[in-house]
Amino acid sequence: MSFCYINGFYKNNIDAQISVEDRGFNFSDGVYEVMGFRNGKLLNFDKHMYRLCKSLINLQISKPFSNPNSLKIIIYHLLKLNDVNDGFLYLQITRGTAKRNHLFPSNIKPNVVIFTFSKGSLDKIKKGVNVALTEDQRWMRCDIKSISLLANVLDKQKGHESGFFEVWQLRKNLITEGTTSNAFIVNKKSHIYTHPKNNFILGGVTRDCVIELALKNKLKVIEKAFNIDDIRKCNEAFLTSTTLGVIPIIKIEDTIINKKKIGLITKTLMKKLDDYLNKQIYE
Numbered sequence: 425m426s427f428c429y430i431n432g433f434y435k436n437n438i439d440a441q442i443s444v445e446d447r448g449f450n451f452s453d454g455v456y457e458v459m460g461f462r463n464g465k466l467l468n469f470d471k472h473m474y475r476l477c478k479s480l481i482n483l484q485i486s487k488p489f490s491n492p493n494s495l496k497i498i499i500y501h502l503l504k505l506n507d508v509n510d511g512f513l514y515l516q517i518t519r520g521t522a523k524r525n526h527l528f529p530s531n532i533k534p535n536v537v538i539f540t541f542s543k544g545s546l547d548k549i550k551k552g553v554n555v556a557l558t559e560d561q562r563w564m565r566c567d568i569k570s571i572s573l574l575a576n577v578l579d580k581q582k583g584h585e586s587g588f589f590e591v592w593q594l595r596k597n598l599i600t601e602g603t604t605s606n607a608f609i610v611n612k613k614s615h616i617y618t619h620p621k622n623n624f625i626l627g628g629v630t631r632d633c634v635i636e637l638a639l640k641n642k643l644k645v646i647e648k649a650f651n652i653d654d655i656r657k658c659n660e661a662f663l664t665s666t667t668l669g670v671i672p673i674i675k676i677e678d679t680i681i682n683k684k685k686i687g688l689i690t691k692t693l694m695k696k697l698d699d700y701l702n703k704q705i706y707e
């Protein structure tokens with residue numbers, strides 16, 4: 425039996441109820457975060473909080489907690505109730521419940537839902553995945569971690585049905601990001617390229633960590649969008665997300681990357697990220 429947190433209460437997942445007039449339900453009017461925890465310790469909590477608060481401000485949704493610490497207490501209680509030490513949590517904040525109308529009332533109270541989940545083994549994925557390319561169909565505010573994910577859902581599904589693990593999206597022939605992850609390549613000079621953090625991508629927490637770790641290890645990171653030609657010429661490619669960490673890419677459409685072997689830089693960053701997250705357990 426799994427518990428969730430819903431608007432001040434801890435309930436069995438199947439007993440939790442939300443109004444049919446929840447604006448998240450009716451309009452995708454809300455934001456979310458996915459956070460990891462290891463050994464019962466939340467990972468990258470401050471970075472997730474920073475992004476969550478930015479998303480809330482951008483959508484003019486009022487903050488449903490007085491400070492990050494009050495949210496931390498709620499989350500740790502939920503982990504205890506669910507008796508979980510390693511896994512992920514999904515936190516969703518919608519604008520709240522109101523009579524269905526595009527215009528929203530100013531005094532509306534947000535609806536908050538938190539639940540935990542686990543991921544299967546990543547062993548196979550960590551050996552390398554394939555990626556398809558498609559046109560980026562999303563809106564112009566991909567930096568907001570909105571619960572409106574329809575373009576991502578449809579493109580990921582289409583890729584999956586054609587045998588691809590992830591799909592990289594292109595805007596004006598430049599790769600923005602994956603449907604559920606950020607996109608990186610490493611060129612012949614061992615320079616790491618990824619799309620700059622702007623309104624065309626979600627600024628991934630893992631992306632930030634990986635860039636920080638690469639720089640610390642004297643690797644050159646260039647936050648500049650790359651194109652299909654750059655992919656054809658690259659030495660390595662990888663993707664990043666909270667639930668996956670750093671995942672090597674061995675094929676992009678028909679282009680084989682690094683003879684399907686995990687490149688040295690990718691391997692280094694996989695290890696550095698893992699160490700960085702493990703270190704947080706004892707902080």
Ligand code: PMP
Nearest residue numbers: 604605606626628629630665666
């Ligand atoms: N881009 C998109 C579109 C995503 O959905 C995600 C995962 N939520 C990411 C990037 C990676 O972000 P993070 O590293 O914060 O999980």
